[in-house]
């Protein structure tokens with residue numbers, strides 16, 4: 425039964441580790457670039473990092489060959505999809521994955537008709553039996569698994585319809601709902617599931633993973649580059665790995681094709697100075713304004729003699745606009761810089777935050793970016809000066 429769409433099949437193949445190197449070659453013999461997020465997607469539960477509690481509980485359910493309905497929730501890029509795919513693979517084995525697992529997540533797969541047709545059809549379908557001898561390698565328990573990624577984007581009607589399907593076919597079909605916002609899952613559905621919270625990856629784990637990938641791909645890293653990837657990705661490991669791959673391609677620092685040949689760097693072939701991934705390259709790819717620029721703006725906003733403040737701020741803002749930095753990005757980074765600045769008293773920070781929210785709304789309403797940032801900087805500067 426071909427339950428996977430093309431995309432899903434490719435994703436699952438990558439998850440299964442079945443994307444052979446020959447499959448990565450185009451007909452003309454050139455290597456096709458494989459996203460490192462897929463290449464390094466955890467293949468087993470024990471490959472999943474930083475989600476120890478969840479992994480331990482799931483490993484127990486694996487030993488018991490039984491699964492409850494599950495709800496995985498948490499921020500993007502923290503391993504939710506990888507975990508359920510790894511679990512499914514360990515439970516059913518690669519051969520039976522095709523007939524026992526249905527994964528849906530595309531944006532057009534959220535309406536009630538999908539739940540009524542595709543999900544229900546799969547949920548009530550007879551189980552196919554594993555080939556002889558297969559069970560000795562994989563538990564392959566007598567149920568199927570439906571993975572609904574981005575379940576928080578399902579309409580309320582679709583979620584209500586799902587509730588019934590879940591109940592009716594629970595003997596032969598288990599569900600795993602995946603979402604970022606658990607509050608968007610209706611209560612009757614959430615209460616039928618065991619909930620697993622995925623947390624943002626901490627610095628240590630994210631660093632180890634990124635450094636491992638860089639080593640395997642032969643990517644030299646400037647000091648601080650991994651920190652920059654972690655900072656710019658805000659706990660989203662998918663984003664961080666993508667930054668690493670994009671940066672490596674930009675500086676021509678990965679082995680072979682940029683899709684990675686593995687095996688580590690060859691120091692003889694590599695001009696480390698020229699080809700290392702730098703902090704600046706990472707920040708550029710991430711669209712992050714250099715720290716020095718934000719500090720310059722903050723410096724201009726510090727209290728100074730009357731009349732000079734406007735000139736100092738206007739000059740920096742003008743340079744930033746000329747460099748193409750967006751108001752949104754400036755606001756995000758300036759906000760962080762101000763909030764973490766211990767020299768600014770809390771009472772002032774409270775007032776400053778109000779200014780940020782006001783300007784943010786104004787920008788959403790379509791106000792001019794240059795003028796809005798200028799206004800923001802001047803008003804925050806005024807508050808910092810005690811006015």
Ligand SMILES: Nc1ncnc2c1ncn2[C@@H]1O[C@H](COP(=O)(O)OP(=O)(O)OP(=O)(O)O)[C@@H](O)[C@H]1O
Pocket residue numbers: 460461462464465466471472473474475498499500501502503504505506507603604622633661662663665
């Ligand atoms: N905990 C983790 N351990 C190892 N790799 C991880 C982890 N989290 C994320 N990754 C890496 O990031 C990629 C994306 O992870 P995954 O798709 O599982 O995230 P997700 O939580 O399902 O994200 P989203 O909510 O955006 O769907 C994986 O292919 C893997 O390379």
